[in-house]
Amino acid sequence: MIQNAWLIPVFPLIAFLILLFFGRFLKEKAAYVGIAGLGLSFIVSVMVLFERIGGETYTYVIEWITFGESTITMGYEVTPLNAMMLIVVTLVSLVVHIFSREYMHDDKRIHVFYSYLGLFSFSMLGLVLAPNVLQLFIFWELVGLCSFLLVGFWYFKPEAAAAAKKAFLTTRIGDVGLLLGLVILFNQTGSFDYGEIFAAVENGLINDTLLTAIALLIFMGAVGKSAQFPLHVWLPDAMEGPTPVSALIHAATMVAAGVYLVGVMYPLFLASPTAMTVVAYTGAITAFFAATMALVMTDIKRVLAYSTISQLGFMILALGTAGYVAGLFHLMTHAFFKALLFLGAGSVIYAVHHRQDIRDMGGLWGKMKITAVTFLIGSLAIAGVFPLAGFWSKEEILASALLNGDGFLFAIALVTAFMTAFYMFRLFFKTFTGEYRGGDHDDPHANDPGVEAQGAASVAEADNPRDDSVDQDRVPPAEDHGHHDAPKENSGFMTFPLIVLASLAVVAGFVNAPFLGHQLEGFLIQGLNVGAQPHGELWLAFLSLAVAGGGIALAWAMYYKGAIAEDFFASKAPGVHKLLINKYYLDEVYVAVFVRPTVAIGRFFWEMDKSIVDGIVNLIGRSTRGTGRSFSRGHNGQLQTYGLVSILGGLVVIALAFVIRGYFG
């Protein structure tokens, strides 16, 4: 079956094509086409994985272009890393497909939605299977396109359209870097194939400065895709897309691509200590900043978005501190529990009539038992509680930061882990415990001062997290749900994916558990020269657990028990709170520094174009029309006038002949 790994991306592609051509006839049944495609992909992926565990790396390429001494190939490759990624991507994509069947069934364009999902899955799977960086780059761009389409799926909402544009443009900055890096790489090594590139790196064919430059440029691509500081701003805005899309983007496809890129090009990074340091610090800074912002967000999806950025920072940090397996392990576990959390959030949002503010929720524990329990499992997993998945991977990241990084990185990782536990349980308690606060549709927080300040100044951003009135209108048929009454548990299409993911969030960590002998590590590093993997001692596990417990306890005290007032910290340090609410004013800074001048330059040239270039064109057109109009006045239908004009014209010709040729003498 490993020879047929190419089938994995083909099934979603077929689903996409079917929906593209026949989607409008299928309507809601489109969901089953997508589910079937992904289901087949998943089955093949599982078979491929099992075959790969006992077997060898399988590569199949055909020559695509040959010029001079270089040959560019196309094909596919099954390595340990992408065998794992295939499982993650197909599984998450499959459950998202199933979940969307219910979540999107009121949308008239559900078949379009499923066709986009199919294309998205196809792109990501193609990216994972690519045997060379060029093919990877092609699918990389396809992934970017699909995220644009899906984030802007509700394009009639200006926020969604702006968010899609922002996501596309922001990741584009990184992509330019990636492309430059690939060009230099090809220039130096004459090949796009992973094997040949790494061989060239190991043999020292590239000088150190250039190597660092290449690594940093490639990392730029990862920064854009994986929403690392300072290009993270698109991810929270991407929450304007439908919630299942957020789950897909955050867990399996879009943002995972960046981390996967670093993982796939890892030998290149290892060869450049400078690049590794940059990677590690970028990851740490991102993890920390995103976590602080997640502390104060009130939109359920935005909290999760910042949490994703923060967790991605963790992965990058691990990769930057030589924790190859730790980073990729966390990528896998995070995919499961983040998909779980997002789908849980989607379930909640669907149940409370498409509202997203956690201040309007609460008390859902009794009303939505399955969602609540699975969400709790997800929260525990991301917080890193034993023995859930997040515990194992986070502990390894901490170990790698401690052993291969420096004290600063370790401290940041620890603080971030604490904040992670805190904000996740803040979210959990606010949503599921206490009284239900969303009984009426009026917006009790419409005059939130911090929010107004935030929504005011930015041109390119569309991220007003408190836009409840819009949220209600965003899916026009949302009013037809028939559940204007109190929220209740959703149907099996929604709860089944949650249960699947929750069980995975429980067990996924064991694949690399120390007492089971680090199975995943042994699998992933075979055939790779990535150095010894760091492993923490037992006290580190307890420290990690204690930090998580502390965060959970603080959240419990503040939001469940009420022992500490909810605005305790906000009132102590209003400046900091405002800073966080406004996301460090990064959007505003970007708008002022990049967007405004660019727009101003664009406007200047537009004016130039309008007044000068268009002016000339218009002048020509207008003079032609004026001439025609003045001549048409002579065209009055009077035959005698025509005759007179032709006689006079003849006389003029005679006069000319007379003057020029001297006729008649």
Next chain:
Amino acid sequence: MVPISLFLSLAAILFCIGLYGVLTRRHLVIVLASIELMLNSVNINLVAFSAIGPFANISGQVFTLFVITVAAAEAAVGLAILIALYRNRNSIDVIKHDLLRW
């Protein structure tokens, strides 16, 4: 013997009178009459050249016959059109017929 230039001058004068009539008269019958006048002046030229031109021969007179034939046909069809026009538009004032317009 009358010099040929006098015949040619007479033809030119008649031609220009006919032209003036075609360009300025409003009555369609008169416009047609002016056209006949112009054709006549051409005939004068043809006959004059046939009789006392530098290469005098019979061809000029034959051509004159053809011109007269065409003139007769033209007059018949032209007047028929004129009658049809008058019946439909109730006017034979040239100014009123300006349908041939943008």
Next chain:
Amino acid sequence: MNTQMIFFIILALIAIVCAVLIMALERISHRVVSMAFSFFAVAGLYFLLGAEFIGIIQVMVYVGAITILFVFGMMMTEHRNVGFGPDPRKGQQILGFLGAATLLGVLLYGIFSMDLPTEQPYVGTVEAIGLELYGHYFIAFLGSGFLLTSALIGAVVIARKEVE
């Protein structure tokens, strides 16, 4: 000043004056009569040039047939109120006159600056015309026959009343 010259001047004056009268007279019937006289004078000029056959044809076709056609055309249309009121196209009148006059000037200038030899007048007999017509110009002669036939039919079709 020989006899031919005197006849030429008389006939030319009649032709020109009658032509001017076509333009100048008030009543449409007078104009048509004036036109007939003008054609008649031109026929006299043909006799003067020794083209008797053409002259006779001119009298028959122009003075006889075409003038009668015009009389019919005049009678079947607007012949009572001949004036259409003042002409709104003053520029048309003036420019038409100027154009025609300029053209005349150019033509006369051309005619009098030409140096045409005066030879013995050639006298074309009817026999010569007949030989030429049925020999050299036979196809054209047939064509003119077709033309006349189609003009006849066409005139009838155009001018008849539409069948209700």
